[in-house]
Amino acid sequence: MFQSYTIKDIAKALGLSTSTVSRALNGSYEIGAETKKLVLEYAEKINYRPNPIALSLKDQRSHSIGVVVPEVANNFFSQAINGIESIAYNRGYHVIITQTHESAAREAANVQHLLSRHVDGLLVSLSSETTDLDQYKYLHDKGFPIVFFDRIANSIDTHKVTADNYKGAFEATEHLIKTGFEKIGHLTSASQLSITRERLEGYKAALEKHGIPFQAELVKHCNHGGTVQQEVETAVTQLMQEKPDAIFVASDRLTTTCIPMIKKLGLRIPDDVAIAGFTNSDVAELFAPPLTVVRQPAFQIGQVATEMLINVIESKRPVTEFTTETLDTILIDRESSHKA
């Protein structure tokens, strides 16, 4: 359909062999200076580009990395993908993005799909439904490069990158306490997710530090992470029956979806109930009221994870030492958490 020049074309045009051309192009030393110059100039002239597919076939590497995320149309993930792209592009990899839509089955299918495409490594943020990590364990044991980010798999010893969820949650909760709220609810995602656990711990720690007893009935989980309207509605309704004076919301989607529901119940924010939540929305400032948020360094998380992954991929020797990078969150204080 769209033909570009090959090494053969150059060889023919210059009366050389393909191997000579190849050597010239690759800056090999064992080659005549003038021949080399000739080849390079001609290649430049016809705008020669090596065929990456042929290269991949040769060295068994696709120069692509697979990304598995719950949703693309989500502030956190689109920003993270932005970071992933920026690094991958510079290091000569392309990125294949797949979405799980929070389904474990879809996630497994995506991983299979990516493997069949021979990606060189995987960047994964687990779906909220995922409990079975066997496929990742299997791959990792075989030496296949995997880096988890954001929603990580604790039981697998590989590179991981997250925001400091514990600290972010701690700060948000403490902020609410210091502002004067006493009965603080917690709206969060599926309990098996790492982010859910870490944020819950941060929430608990802040309560404890300030001598507020933890009450299990003030914590409500949404197992589909806010993608199912009904679920959030139920959780919010139940939570509000406990009459908390503030809520700390633990995920991007939940933070935005819970607000209209609270309003629907006839409650005013922050007069009846204050809100602080994790979100990477750029427009939280424009909300009624402007939203107090914990913001994750999504772009950097994407970048760091990609750096790590490509380092593993390009490592000469099998990697056995793995690290977990934790990046700071930012708390932005706005009206939704102010005392009436």
Added chain:
Amino acid sequence: MFQSYTIKDIAKALGLSTSTVSRALNGSYEIGAETKKLVLEYAEKINYRPNPIALSLKDQRSHSIGVVVPEVANNFFSQAINGIESIAYNRGYHVIITQTHESAAREAANVQHLLSRHVDGLLVSLSSETTDLDQYKYLHDKGFPIVFFDRIANSIDTHKVTADNYKGAFEATEHLIKTGFEKIGHLTSASQLSITRERLEGYKAALEKHGIPFQAELVKHCNHGGTVQQEVETAVTQLMQEKPDAIFVASDRLTTTCIPMIKKLGLRIPDDVAIAGFTNSDVAELFAPPLTVVRQPAFQIGQVATEMLINVIESKRPVTEFTTETLDTILIDRESSHKA
């Protein structure tokens, strides 16, 4: 690094030739039923997956499509990408996404990069800086499949998919007029963009229909489409000096960025100035005040564009008939456009 089985492994294990195995796998008729069964069962058992790279090399197709968009972290584009992915995935293509960040130079580099990766076709939404379309013309003339979406190139006769920008703008403007506003400003992006032109036309047509004279000083352009804060600030300030009683904003990013600026000028929405604007934000309802928006069918636009592109790619004969699909927008009426 991570080895999977090849057709050769199967051939060896079963004492057959690779071509027989290939035929069995591809369901060729000229093959013994039992041999076929044998091969298929064994392939199934070892979870054989054909190497797509080898296939690509063979038939000179990469089974990947290149996407060129301004930004990923943008409501409209992330939703469109979602649509692109959904179709591409089902039709066996993978998607390589690149971002121009509204730079023409970056756009040209991205196209080159994608071509060097031998993508089978291109899905393009132009940057606001792009005026030179020569590279696209050249490719298109050579028969290379390109589909433009959203921000299209009028001078190139290929498939295109857009929202009905004219109608969307007309409806929004007419809505403002019918609500009772009389001096309606228009905040929009770079004038060379198709979406800018079409929306401006819709705006003008609505004014004309209702006997309101068009005033050029009520139209302000932001050449970087809202990515540069300063530019929006200048445009908004200048526009407000004309004292419009309503503004129709013509792009996603601008709609959200202009709001804080208007507030900063001490103006209340909609009491001092009403707002209606294009945006695909999911949270426009939560704004203060809730925002009247024109919403584009971003997901479908992505889907339709991808369908078209893959059809061209897979067409046996050169495609010479091109169509432009126009999808309806939705006007959602909320407080920001209500009369005091």
Added chain:
DNA sequence: ATGAAAGCGCTAACAG
């Protein structure tokens, strides 16, 4: 210093 040839995984034309 350069060319010939093999091989990466797969398919298809060509023999049998």
Added chain:
DNA sequence: CTGTTAGCGCTTTCAT
């Protein structure tokens, strides 16, 4: 019905 062979574009021995 099945095996042999060539070839996609490129690199890399192995010869020369």
